[in-house]
Amino acid sequence: MRFDVITLFPAQFAALTEEGVVARALQRQLAQIHLHTPRDYTTDVHRTVDDRPYGGGPGMVMRYTPLRLAIEAAQAEAAAEGVQSRVAYLSPQGERLDQRQIERISAAPGWVLVAGRYEGVDERLIEDCVDEEWSIGDYVLSGGELAAMVVMDAAIRLLPGVLGHADSARQDSHSSGLLDCPHYTRPETIGDRSVPEVLLSGDHQAIERWRLQQALGRTRQRRPDLLQGRGISEVEQRLLDDYLLEAAR
Numbered sequence: 001m002r003f004d005v006i007t008l009f010p011a012q013f014a015a016l017t018e019e020g021v022v023a024r025a026l027q028r029q030l031a032q033i034h035l036h037t038p039r040d041y042t043t044d045v046h047r048t049v050d051d052r053p054y055g056g057g058p059g060m061v062m063r064y065t066p067l068r069l070a071i072e073a074a075q076a077e078a079a080a081e082g083v084q085s086r087v088a089y090l091s092p093q094g095e096r097l098d099q100r101q102i103e104r105i106s107a108a109p110g111w112v113l114v115a116g117r118y119e120g121v122d123e124r125l126i127e128d129c130v131d132e133e134w135s136i137g138d139y140v141l142s143g144g145e146l147a148a149m150v151v152m153d154a155a156i157r158l159l160p161g162v163l164g165h166a167d168s169a170r171q172d173s174h175s176s177g178l179l180d181c182p183h184y185t186r187p188e189t190i191g192d193r194s195v196p197e198v199l200l201s202g203d204h205q206a207i208e209r210w211r212l213q214q215a216l217g218r219t220r221q222r223r224p225d226l227l228q229g230r231g232i233s234e235v236e237q238r239l240l241d242d243y244l245l246e247a248a249r
């Protein structure tokens with residue numbers, strides 16, 4: 001899988017490409033991240049990439065041509081490797097991403113991600129060059145770079161071979177449509193709190209059942225909306241009923 005990012009601040013992506021799960025995936029060539037700055041596609045001496053908004057108002061808007069040329073160059077590089085990349089723009093006006101969307105993004109051969117700055121990009125760039133518009137949440141960032149990194153991290157970690165244990169991705173919060181269960185590690189006792197006995201039992205079936213029950217219970221208590229969309233089996237309903245009875249004691 002290949003990501004090409006259009007950004008005025010390529011150095012910010014060191015947070016993803018220099019250490020951690022994604023950096024290791026890149027080193028192992030399980031994924032690629034290429035960075036392109038619109039500044040390289042300007043023709044004026046000042047390398048202008050933004051300008052004042054028509055109609056007045058605060059801030060600046062990113063200009064059409066340097067962005068379009070950068071996108072086309074990125075797509076051409078990807079195509080030279082046989083990758084047909086669609087274009088996504090990160091913005092609060094985009095479709096809110098969830099784990100299902102990340103799975104879809106992760107399954108594609110490649111994406112060009114446009115990380116805007118300032119007040120955003122000229123609307124005609126979105127009309128002419130952008131296939132999808134994505135939001136990572138209903139809040140305003142100082143730029144699209146962090147949003148692009150969030151998407152790339154969430155998508156790359158799902159690729160085969162990236163995570164140490166194949167189950168890790170499947171057991172994550174939201175991958176099963178549920179929130180994650182609690183996790184514990186040494187020491188066994190901290191103050192007056194010990195690790196739940198079942199986790200020390202070595203009974204893997206009981207442990208798996210406990211973890212599912214905890215995930216169901218936490219989802220019902222914290223994000224009941226997720227259960228609405230997911231549905232629940234008879235076995236899960238019984239586990240959930242027992243959880244809620246226990247919680248009510």
Ligand SMILES: CN1CCN(C(=O)c2nonc2N)CC1
Pocket residue numbers: 090091092115116117118119120121134135136137138139140141142143144145147
């Ligand atoms: C122009 N720039 C404004 C700030 N921005 C975001 O707040 C954002 N991006 O993706 N989800 C978000 N929320 C990125 C684009």
